Amino acid sequence: MKSPINTVMEKTPPGQITLENDINKILRGVGVSGGVCIGQVVVIERLATDVFPQRILKPEEIPAEIERFEHAVQTASERLTTIKSHITPEHPLGDHIYILDTHILLLQDRMFFDGTREIIQNERQNAEWAISDVVSKISAAFETIEDEYLKERARDMHFVGERVLRILMGVHSESKIHQLPPNSVIVAHDLSPADTAQIKRETVLGFAIDMGGRTSHTAIMSRSLKIPAITGLESISRQAQTGDTIVIDGSTGIVILNPDPDVIFRYRQRQELYKKYQQSLMAYGRLPAVTRDGTKSVRITANIELTDEIELARTHGCEGIGLFRTEYLFMGRPDLPSEEEQYEAYKQVIAHNEPHPVTIRTLDIGGDKMAASINLGHEANPALGLRAIRLCLNRKDIFKTQLRAILRAAVYGNCRLLFPMISGVAELRMTKMVLEEVKEDLSGEGSAYDPAIKIGILVEVPSAVIIADILAREVDFFSIGTNDLIQYALAIDRVNEHVNYLYDTLHPAVLRLIRQITVAAQARGIHVSMCGEMAGDPLNLPILLGLGLDELSMNALAIPMIKKLIRSVSMDECNELTFQAFQMTEAQEIHSFLESWIRERFPADYYLDQS
Amino acid sequence: MIIDNEGLQTMVVVGNQMGLHARVATMMVQTMRKFASKVTLIKDDMEVDARSVLGLLLLAATPGSRILIRAHGPDSKEAIQEITRLIQDEESD
Numbered sequence: 001m002k003s004p005i006n007t008v009m010e011k012t013p014p015g016q017i018t019l020e021n022d023i024n025k026i027l028r029g030v031g032v033s034g035g036v037c038i039g040q041v042v043v044i045e046r047l048a049t050d051v052f053p054q055r056i057l058k059p060e061e062i063p064a065e066i067e068r069f070e071h072a073v074q075t076a077s078e079r080l081t082t083i084k085s086h087i088t089p090e091h092p093l094g095d096h097i098y099i100l101d102t103h104i105l106l107l108q109d110r111m112f113f114d115g116t117r118e119i120i121q122n123e124r125q126n127a128e129w130a131i132s133d134v135v136s137k138i139s140a141a142f143e144t145i146e147d148e149y150l151k152e153r154a155r156d157m158h159f160v161g162e163r164v165l166r167i168l169m170g171v172h173s174e175s176k177i178h179q180l181p182p183n184s185v186i187v188a189h190d191l192s193p194a195d196t197a198q199i200k201r202e203t204v205l206g207f208a209i210d211m212g213g214r215t216s217h218t219a220i221m222s223r224s225l226k227i228p229a230i231t232g233l234e235s236i237s238r239q240a241q242t243g244d245t246i247v248i249d250g251s252t253g254i255v256i257l258n259p260d261p262d263v264i265f266r267y268r269q270r271q272e273l274y275k276k277y278q279q280s281l282m283a284y285g286r287l288p289a290v291t292r293d294g295t296k297s298v299r300i301t302a303n304i305e306l307t308d309e310i311e312l313a314r315t316h317g318c319e320g321i322g323l324f325r326t327e328y329l330f331m332g333r334p335d336l337p338s339e340e341e342q343y344e345a346y347k348q349v350i351a352h353n354e355p356h357p358v359t360i361r362t363l364d365i366g367g368d369k370m371a372a373s374i375n376l377g378h379e380a381n382p383a384l385g386l387r388a389i390r391l392c393l394n395r396k397d398i399f400k401t402q403l404r405a406i407l408r409a410a411v412y413g414n415c416r417l418l419f420p421m422i423s424g425v426a427e428l429r430m431t432k433m434v435l436e437e438v439k440e441d442l443s444g445e446g447s448a449y450d451p452a453i454k455i456g457i458l459v460e461v462p463s464a465v466i467i468a469d470i471l472a473r474e475v476d477f478f479s480i481g482t483n484d485l486i487q488y489a490l491a492i493d494r495v496n497e498h499v500n501y502l503y504d505t506l507h508p509a510v511l512r513l514i515r516q517i518t519v520a521a522q523a524r525g526i527h528v529s530m531c532g533e534m535a536g537d538p539l540n541l542p543i544l545l546g547l548g549l550d551e552l553s554m555n556a557l558a559i560p561m562i563k564k565l566i567r568s569v570s571m572d573e574c575n576e577l578t579f580q581a582f583q584m585t586e587a588q589e590i591h592s593f594l595e596s597w598i599r600e601r602f603p604a605d606y607y608l609d610q611s
Numbered sequence: 612m613i614i615d616n617e618g619l620q621t622m623v624v625v626g627n628q629m630g631l632h633a634r635v636a637t638m639m640v641q642t643m644r645k646f647a648s649k650v651t652l653i654k655d656d657m658e659v660d661a662r663s664v665l666g667l668l669l670l671a672a673t674p675g676s677r678i679l680i681r682a683h684g685p686d687s688k689e690a691i692q693e694i695t696r697l698i699q700d701e702e703s704d
Contacts, residue, residue: 098633098634098637098638099633099634099637101637101641102633102634102636102637102664105637105640105641105664106664106665109663109664109665109666110660110663110665111663111665111666112665138665141669142668142669145669145671146671147630147671147673149629149630149632150630150632150668150671150673153632153633153668156633157665331626331699331700334692378622
């Protein structure tokens with residue numbers, strides 16, 4: 001499909017208009033919610049509130065002005081409450097409706113409410129002027145925040161201030177957003193979460209707005225509504241007119257105004273394709289994960305941390321649980337979970353997955369994860385401190401209780417034990433000794449348990465990789481925890497915004513570490529799995545196959561796509577790709593190579609999955 | 612938890628992967644309605660009231676950051692426990 005339009009699309013920087021004529025006018029923004037729609041523009045106009053009356057009050061006018069302000073805040077609050085009351089928990093936005101509560105709280109917040117009253121009182125500014133000053137000051141404070149998501153919250157303050165201003169200025173334009181004709185595509189300078197909450201999916205096909213990015217609440221809500229949406233279009237609210245035909249491609253961020261019949265035809269096709277693609281993908285979840293040439297079968301498992309995630313994992317086609325994080329049982333509570341409580345949780349996960357394996361990771365707490373019941377004191381360097389297996393060996397009471405619960409629950413199916421953060425053989429042997437003690441205790445008591453439970457280690461400390469050949473003699477399987485391994489190997493704190501640009505999954509060092517692990521495992525004939533974020537990214541799939549992983553454990557939602565890819569590639573091409581990637585010297589080079597490899601072979605998936 | 616003349620205090624780490632974001636901040640202010648105690652959150656050199664949603668957002672508590680919670684009042688222990696739970700909670704949007 002190489003048409004003039006495609007050529008233009010590729011070269012157009014965001015927010016720019018490329019064709020001067022009115023037909024096929026293309027704008028580019030940020031696609032924040034995927035899918036294609038074709039409909040009629042409805043421009044939602046807001047009276048600009050940047051022009052407002054500004055005057056110094058006479059002293060005797062002050063009390064009345066404060067009352068006028070308070071009354072407007074009250075009205076705004078009631079209006080938000082009404083909008084909120086129309087949204088039931090079953091509504092697709094039910095989950096996001098808290099943002100309207102946030103706005104109500106912003107109205108009442110001391111900084112805004114008292115702040116405005118003080119300016120009216122002390123500076124004798126009228127209410128509109130005072131509000132505008134306070135909102136600007138608060139927005140300026142948000143500007144200094146580096147975190148993209150938190151910075152965006154200035155928009156929320158802005159929406160709230162604007163709502164009060166509109167009431168004060170007598171513009172009751174709650175817009176017509178809740179009563180639009182069918183096939184509407186909303187075009188606006190900006191949409192507040194309150195506007196988005198009133199969108200009816202029966203009539204609104206999608207929306208395109210000037211402002212915003214991926215982390216605005218409007219973007220988040222549009223993904224929940226499952227309608228295509230594009231933000232950051234800069235000028236669409238001035239370019240489009242109500243009644244214009246519009247095409248929105250939320251996957252690529254492209255908007256076409258007044259498309260000609262040819263373009264409409266092509267996008268109708270694409271719309272069908274997208275629908276079918278979404279449906280077909282789920283079918284792959286039920287198929288076995290075997291390469292096209294039939295030579296390699298990979299076990300695809302899910303990472304879970306709550307027992308209620310089992311069902312989602314199953315419907316997406318997992319063949320067991322590759323990582324059950326047990327920390328959740330310990331967190332957000334003042335006391336420790338009892339053996340019985342743990343036993344019930346483990347039993348539920350194991351029994352529900354039977355005959356598939358369930359890998360339970362013993363308590364991985366400390367570092368950035370804390371539990372109120374375990375007091376660690378202050379550590380200067382928590383990532384290198386008392387955490388995971390080190391903490392368990394230090395607090396054997398906690399560790400033994402957990403091991404008892406797991407061993408007892410293991411009789412209900414196929415359970416494997418995974419020890420996190422093992423850095424050497426002595427530490428592993430000590431851990432195994434504790435396990436033996438627990439088994440003896442259980443035997444002595446005559447309790448039912450699985451004496452032959454398989455044990456493995458989470459390979460995530462570089463020293464464990466270096467001695468992987470020795471460790472392989474001691475365990476039944478390896479599981480590679482890429483998140484921590486990469487962090488430790490590259491000496492990068494992922495949450496430190498000054499260095500996290502260096503965190504690179506495809507760093508040649510990371511790939512070599514993984515190879516060292518799989519080679520050691522194969523030499524000893526033990527199973528090797530990967531459970532970090534790296535395992536669920538389609539981009540990495542061919543190289544992970546080439547590196548010889550037996551199992552990939554991931555977020556349940558990623559499973560259908562990964563299975564589809566596995567079924568489409570042959571081991572020969574994966575091996576060849578891996579060989580080539582190992583000749584390369586930089587992460588970026590490897591990244592581009594893998595990307596073009598996937599894009600060439602799976603253009604449809606690559607294109608359609610960009611949402 | 613440490614008790615001193617400033618009341619109760621405890622250090623927690625933000626567990627949520629989006630940080631102390633709008634949902635958590637909103638829940639915190641709503642939770643505080645149950646309590647009579649004064650609760651403040653301190654990060655670096657910034658101190659905010661747990662009853663101010665703006666203050667909580669401006670704290671810019673990104674994932675993994677450490678927050679000192681200080682509570683003063685009749686139900687400070689319960690308040691600190693609930694606030695701790697909200698900050699540590701790993702669930703997210």
